[in-house]
Amino acid sequence: MMDGRRPEEPVPAVVLGVRPTPIRLLGQGPTEVALRAVGAVLGDDGPTVVAEDGLDARSGADVRDRLGRGEAVLVLAQRPDAAPFYPVAGPIDEAPATGRRAALGSRAVGPGRLVFCQQRLARAAAAGDLVSCDLLSDLLAWVSEPRPLPTREALVKDDGRSLWRYSWDDETRR
């Protein structure tokens, strides 16, 4: 919303201090406007971003291929009927019987890295909503320079208690 009125077409927000971030976009619509507003440079370089509601059989195959090559992919919010094309089960499937399901997250998919967000941001960010712009910007930063995920090794101690050892494949020891 701008001045209490919703513009006919999404208007790019003016976001100061954005860092140009090259990405490769699959899909279009308000996501494209929103991404440009937060500093994305659309082209053939950088991580792949799937636009909101942009996941279909063709883009899904592309995503799987990219992940298989060890690349990072950001999948923005998708409708439930896109579940067959999603690279992993979980983010848009039926809710689990127990436990919480986060609207966003990251996981390793083969050698690649998936970042996902099921919260809809594109229209609000394209219209200049700062919270949505910040979150979209965070997602871009996340997929552009993903921190290593921990590996978890589980064991059962002699007295039956469980222990989990978390390790990261980097040099940040302190």
Next chain:
Amino acid sequence: MTERRFDPTTGEWRMFARHRQDRTFLPAEDHCPLCPTRPGAPPTEVPFPSFDVVVFENRFPALARHPPGPEVPSSPLYPVAPSFGANEVVVYSDDHSLGLAQMTPGRIAKVVDVWADRYAELSARDEVAYVFVFENRGVALGVTLHHPHGQIYAYPDIPPRPRRELDVATAHLERHGTCVFCDVVTREVSDGVRVIAANRSFVAFVPFAARFPYEAHLVTRRHAPSVLDLTDPERLALAGLLKQVLAAYDDLFGFPLPYVMSVHQAPSDDGHDTVSHFHIELTPIHRTATKLKYLAGSELGAGAFINDTAPEDTAARLRDLVLRAEA
């Protein structure tokens, strides 16, 4: 004896665990059970020569996956229940002297990653209603092992303080249509006088109605119900801000300040997301270098805290220490 008893006069469950009287108490460094097991040395709790972060089930749990049956019978007036849940120990690193305040933000972010993993796993268990991450630091606060570590309690119900927080947030939402924590963050950023430090994603401030002189809350600017809902840049921002505040604590009186760190977030189910707002509460018990804030008559007897300082003054002092550290 490990059981839960319900207090019908307050409506609260209490945990009983008699075996915890026998737990390890302040061992010497060369007998630290949280250090890695060195070659040729006696085994510790951690059977590795080195590690990044380790989590294990507490040897002296008050809550367990397979608890024994209660020793006393349950009745309508006095309900008694098995102590279902989990007590886990989170060992921050294999360095006996490396606390959160001494770590780099990148290293603290790894601890946050582990909180997220444990939160996801424990909150998915049928018997768990609330996952509570915390750290007791300092002998004055009952620490029994010096090696820097935190703990995770997975409760079978929502404990009193988070329950009260959720109830108040629900009432605020019904009355104003907004999240009370979002409103508090907006107000604190606007006022500025109680802010200790802030970054793009989090704000640290002494609460307007702080219970303890140097109490600090670290709250997400964005409405995020749990650690699972934080983006990676937000986890790094939290780590950076936590380091700033904890370092200021240690500079405050020239010694490592004892504190309790409590992580408040959404219960295990998905039903509280609009009123759950991820935040960390830090409650140091010192009011001066030599004086502690005791919980006495008004606090313990009536539940009404008296603070001998003005939050605006203590925030200014902590803010100054943060700025000096950055200079």
